[in-house]
Amino acid sequence: MAPIVAGRRGPVEHRQYHRAVAEARRQGEPVEASLVPLPRTDPPADPGPAVAVEDPPAPFEGQRRTDVDHWGRSERVRQVARTLFAPFYRHWFRVEWEGLEKVPRRGGALLVANHAGAIPSDAPVIMHGIEEELGRPVYGMADFFFRQVPWVGTLWSRAGGLPAHPENALRLLRDEQQLALVFPEGTKGPSKTFTDRYQLRRFGRGGFVEIAMRAGVPVVPIAVVGAEESMPILFRLPTLAKALGLPYFPVTANMLLLGPLGVVTYLPAKFRLRVLDPVVFDVPPGQDRYRKSLVMDEAERIRQQIQDALHEMLQERKGVWFG
Amino acid sequence: MGRRILVTGIDTFWGGRMAQALEQDPEVELVLGLGRTPPRVRLERAEVVRTDQAYTLLSRIVRATQVDTVVHTFLVVDSTKASGRALHEINVIGTLNLLAACSQPEAAVRQVVVKSSTLVYGASPRDPAWFDEDHPRVAQAATRLERSLLEVEGLVRDFAEDNPGIVVSVLRFANVLGPNITTPLSTGLARRLAPVIGGFDPLLQFVEEHDVVRALAHATTERLPGTYNVAGAGKVPWREVLATCGALPLRLPPLGTQLAAAPLVRLGVLEFPPELDALLRYGRGVDGRRFEATGFRYTATTAGAVERFARALRLRRSVGQEPPGYTYEQDVEEFFRRSPAVVVRPEGVPAGPARSHQR
Numbered sequence: 001m002a003p004i005v006a007g008r009r010g011p012v013e014h015r016q017y018h019r020a021v022a023e024a025r026r027q028g029e030p031v032e033a034s035l036v037p038l039p040r041t042d043p044p045a046d047p048g049p050a051v052a053v054e055d056p057p058a059p060f061e062g063q064r065r066t067d068v069d070h071w072g073r074s075e076r077v078r079q080v081a082r083t084l085f086a087p088f089y090r091h092w093f094r095v096e097w098e099g100l101e102k103v104p105r106r107g108g109a110l111l112v113a114n115h116a117g118a119i120p121s122d123a124p125v126i127m128h129g130i131e132e133e134l135g136r137p138v139y140g141m142a143d144f145f146f147r148q149v150p151w152v153g154t155l156w157s158r159a160g161g162l163p164a165h166p167e168n169a170l171r172l173l174r175d176e177q178q179l180a181l182v183f184p185e186g187t188k189g190p191s192k193t194f195t196d197r198y199q200l201r202r203f204g205r206g207g208f209v210e211i212a213m214r215a216g217v218p219v220v221p222i223a224v225v226g227a228e229e230s231m232p233i234l235f236r237l238p239t240l241a242k243a244l245g246l247p248y249f250p251v252t253a254n255m256l257l258l259g260p261l262g263v264v265t266y267l268p269a270k271f272r273l274r275v276l277d278p279v280v281f282d283v284p285p286g287q288d289r290y291r292k293s294l295v296m297d298e299a300e301r302i303r304q305q306i307q308d309a310l311h312e313m314l315q316e317r318k319g320v321w322f323g
Numbered sequence: 324m325g326r327r328i329l330v331t332g333i334d335t336f337w338g339g340r341m342a343q344a345l346e347q348d349p350e351v352e353l354v355l356g357l358g359r360t361p362p363r364v365r366l367e368r369a370e371v372v373r374t375d376q377a378y379t380l381l382s383r384i385v386r387a388t389q390v391d392t393v394v395h396t397f398l399v400v401d402s403t404k405a406s407g408r409a410l411h412e413i414n415v416i417g418t419l420n421l422l423a424a425c426s427q428p429e430a431a432v433r434q435v436v437v438k439s440s441t442l443v444y445g446a447s448p449r450d451p452a453w454f455d456e457d458h459p460r461v462a463q464a465a466t467r468l469e470r471s472l473l474e475v476e477g478l479v480r481d482f483a484e485d486n487p488g489i490v491v492s493v494l495r496f497a498n499v500l501g502p503n504i505t506t507p508l509s510t511g512l513a514r515r516l517a518p519v520i521g522g523f524d525p526l527l528q529f530v531e532e533h534d535v536v537r538a539l540a541h542a543t544t545e546r547l548p549g550t551y552n553v554a555g556a557g558k559v560p561w562r563e564v565l566a567t568c569g570a571l572p573l574r575l576p577p578l579g580t581q582l583a584a585a586p587l588v589r590l591g592v593l594e595f596p597p598e599l600d601a602l603l604r605y606g607r608g609v610d611g612r613r614f615e616a617t618g619f620r621y622t623a624t625t626a627g628a629v630e631r632f633a634r635a636l637r638l639r640r641s642v643g644q645e646p647p648g649y650t651y652e653q654d655v656e657e658f659f660r661r662s663p664a665v666v667v668r669p670e671g672v673p674a675g676p677a678r679s680h681q682r
Binding site for chain 2: 059060061062063064065066068070071072144145147148149150151152153154162163165166167168171
């Protein structure tokens with residue numbers, strides 16, 4: 001079988017690609033998904049039977065002017081974002097990964113991490129790291145709130161952000177075999193104050209486990225240390241948040257130190273990320289529903305794994321800034 | 324015996340084209356068109372009755388003609404085409420009367436095809452990127468048009484439940500683009516000044532106008548029961564559509580959008596019906612895999628539909644407007660179809676002007 005090549009694709013190629021990937025995965029063949037467009041291999045020389053079966057012509061595709069895919073992600077925007085973020089990643093946060101090889105190089109997987117910092121810096125760090133190191137795209141799933149904010153919402157979408165809707169995750173993971181990043185704590189994670197740092201909140205209702213089961217993909221837990229201290233919340237202003245229609249309104253240490261500049265400036269906390277062993281569920285994929293107790297058990301187990309890893313990493317950390 | 328098909332809204336864009344498509348099908352014995360005004364397309368054998376949406380007339384027609392299929396294309400899906408009261412009369416009351424006529428015991432109706440719209444899903448920030456047919460809409464319907472379409476689909480659902488012997492096909496079409504159809508979106512693109520809400524660049528899905536008629540015909544000939552989304556594959560950002568069509572963005576503020584748009588709409592610079600407000604913020608995507616699984620093949624993807632429309636625009640800009648439209652002359656049509664003076668060819672088609680002017 002010819003190698004399956006990802007990269008920039010039209011919608012039809014996209015469909016064919018995903019069909020081919022699914023087929024290859026069913027037969028246990030290796031599938032190489034790449035971020036950079038690779039030269040496409042020519043179709044086999046064998047033209048097939050002389051009398052062609054009546055095959056309708058492929059739909060007219062026209063010509064695209066941008067590389068925005070059907071999720072709104074643009075590889076070009078991602079590239080710019082990575083270029084801009086690289087100095088911060090390297091010199092400000094000095095990110096160090098552990099166990100990055102556990103992130104699958106091919107096929108769908110659901111990345112699950114803890115979430116912290118008033119404006120969470122963990123999402124861009126994880127996306128940047130995996131895209132740079134593994135060369136495959138990561139779709140970051142977040143609260144739909146971003147979508148409503150002009151400019152921010154559009155930029156967020158072009159940079160690989162998606163509203164965390166179960167249907168979106170299922171399509172990404174099952175039909176398109178991509179990497180999706182979710183934070184099951186939701187806004188409860190980044191909205192917690194500094195006194196609660198590294199105390200994982202409830203993992204939603206375990207929806208992420210159910211999606212991974214339905215899609216038949218592994219969950220890859222990631223423990224992040226550093227995001228908490230990069231923008232610690234001292235207290236929240238619920239009345240102001242309500243008036244502004246925001247999920248929460250934090251007053252951060254950054255704001256006290258730097259004034260208005262602190263809204264967008266992170267403290268240079270040292271980032272350490274640890275990828276834990278992928279969790280594979282021993283259930284048949286594709287069911288509409290799974291036993292709730294099983295789902296909740298698995299969700300709780302993954303939460304506990306991340307919590308334990310965090311405690312271990314914090315024990316090993318010598319300092320917040322140079323850790 | 325061939326199929327006897329009733330098409331509503333024969334005087335509208337879709338009704339006329341649907342009747343033309345059905346005329347081509349040798350399996351179809353009778354094409355009967357209902358319309359309030361004369362048709363605007365050339366018809367060869369379709370019978371045309373001028374009528375409104377009154378129940379007594381509809382039920383008499385359905386009974387007298389013993390049609391076995393009803394294709395309901397006469398639904399307003401663009402609120403610039405009909406105002407509040409008229410919209411309700413056409414969409415809700417019209418459908419109500421039509422379905423009532425179909426369910427009378429003397430009727431021979433076996434299939435009802437409804438041309439609905441993906442407007443029934445609305446557009447909101449909480450939406451999934453792709454709606455499938457069973458996914459309920461997320462946001463409350465905010466516009467009159469959406470409420471009326473939801474009401475129509477409710478009526479159709481009830482009808483399907485009450486008449487298990489009748490195949491009910493509901494096709495929900497995404498926004499249509501094509502060389503001939505005029506919608507608020509296409510008007511802006513054609514005028515080179517299309518509305519854009521500041522800070523938003525939604526992903527839109529389009530279906531090419533020919534695919535709309537082909538999809539309706541497919542659902543009719545295949546007698547597909549159920550609800551189907553019909554949309555070209557993929558999505559395209561709205562600003563890319565503008566660039567492809569050579570249109571400039573007419574930027575509306577993200578807050579107070581309707582207020583800012585109102586005077587421009589008054590002046591005729593802009594078409595901005597309320598249903599565009601949410602669409603041009605959040606976009607909409609539907610999952611069309613169910614319809615494709617029935618064997619339907621699109622002639623264009625979303626990007627393809629945009630490109631074809633852009634090509635038609637370029638041609639129109641180079642050579643001017645399209646040739647004047649056809650006007651239906653009742654007397655002339657009567658003459659060609661019924662007069663003994665017209666020589667009928669062996670296959671039973673009169674040698675009328677309809678044949679000699681074929682595209």
